[in-house]
Amino acid sequence: MSCPFAKTATSGSGCPMKFDQNHYRPQAGSEDRDNVNQKNDDSGIVSPKCPFGYDSHTFKLGPLSCMLCKALLYESSKCAPCSHKFCKACISRFKDCPLCGADIEKIEPDADLQALVDRFINGHARIKRTQVDADTEEVRDEQKNVIYGAVSVERGAFLVQQAMMAFRAKNIESAKSRLSLCAEDIREQLKTSGNTTELCSQLGAVLGMLGDCCRAIGNTASAVTYYEESAEFLSKIPTKDLELVHTLSVSLNKIGDLSYYDGDLQSARSYYSRALDVRRDAVKEHKDASSQLVDLAVSLAKVADVDRSLGNEHVAIQGFQEAIEHLESLKLSSSEASLEQQRHSVLEFLHSQLAEKQEPVSTATV
Known part of the structure; x- marks a missing residue:
């Protein structure tokens, strides 16, 4: 199905995620718009860059991502003695470090790194852009209009993107955590905006994905609860x-x-x-x-x-x-x-x- 967050994507760049029946996947045919924008400095087009190295087109997250599931680190853990870092669920499947090959003597939590990841989600991923009209998004200052081109994706699409990468890598708890945050955000919006078609479709889709997570870990009762609530919201559309x-x-x-x-x-x-x-x-x-x-x-x-x-x-x-x-x-x-x-x-x-x-x-x- 179409991504429920597509309407909040940057105009012209499209939504970075697509829904199919069971999975989200990167949109095919994305062009390197950053390079194009850099060649047009006089046009008023600006390409914001994430200081953490996040690229909304290739989904790379620099030092905050796990090389195994490719998503944001969840329950960040480091191998001893090599100190390479992964999600706890991802690295727990290995006896040798998949990065350097060293024997893993023990796995230790990295609370500081996880706190940084959490701050990234709560801060950077909340980027909002003022929508001037249906075709363009502009940010006005005292001198000129600036059109933001390849701005990082909105929090909802960002969390869904990370969840689906984790889900495909069988890091189910990570996926569930990101989707739960997304669902909480949408519920807060529902309180102020009411049951709009857009919000109901978003929440219905995310709840269905949470049901898939619960089903994958054998929690049938919770899966049914999520599927029923998903159907309830989608029935309003x-x-x-x-x-x-x-x-x-x-x-x-x-x-x-x-x-x-x-x-x-x-x-x-x-x-x-x-x-x-x-x-x-x-x-x-x-x-x-x-x-x-x-x-x-x-x-x-x-x-x-x-x-x-x-x-x-x-x-x-x-x-x-x-x-x-x-x-x-x-x-x-x-x-x-x-x-x-x-x-x-x-x-x-x-x-x-x-x-x-x-x-x-x-x-x-x-």
Whole structure:
């Protein structure tokens, strides 16, 4: 889905992060705008530089980042005797220092370095810029207007960026810590601004990611709580935005998956059905959106799978057949290769379910 912080990004530079279904990733095609700006000193364009070495385009954080997870240091620790520094969770997986190869005799906390990292988050990452209009951001002084070009990203996008790098490196507690700070910030904004579409979409996305963190460490109860709250906020947003609709249905499906694995089939069916309803409505609103038809087929398969487990074989077969009809009617272009691959994979699963009625396979991972 689109980054929920995109609207706060610097005009012209775009948001440095993109959402997909499960991950944030750097935006492709970012140009080296700093070099361009340096060549135009007379144009009034200024490229602020972070004194800590943070580059918002390459995501490098200089001395405050962990070379293993590439994110901000979390629970900063140093190896003895070599004194190289990493996140505690990252370095705890090694017996030899991954930087110099020295034997690790012990790992010691580095409170001073962690305090510096925390000050960086609370200070530098809070950079705010006055928005003059929808197209440009200007900072006025007594002599001239200055347009800031490659300013470091806003706190929300910054924290999400760091969280996702840590999550991908399996430093889950680090990711959870950054996302929790982000969620707290948005909740404070909600108190003063109310339930705006932008804030609800941001909080809904961040809460869903917190659910993923809890799920990754086996805390199912907290994961469900976060997913439910994510769905609550995303449900307040008009269904015109397909990517937000997709995120809402994914949150509902994740709760259904956890209920399914826990053996609570009735609860699983309830959440799968809610996701199915959301996707049916989206297809009605956007009949030409290919991705929505694939999502709809997945939801039909999930509900049908639970119906079969509950003994409702006839209803289950109808669900599988409806999903097949949607996918077989879908014609994709050559530019939609990844979606075609997903369509083919789901079709194979559906046909196998009709062919092997006696041994249903869980759709929780579809």
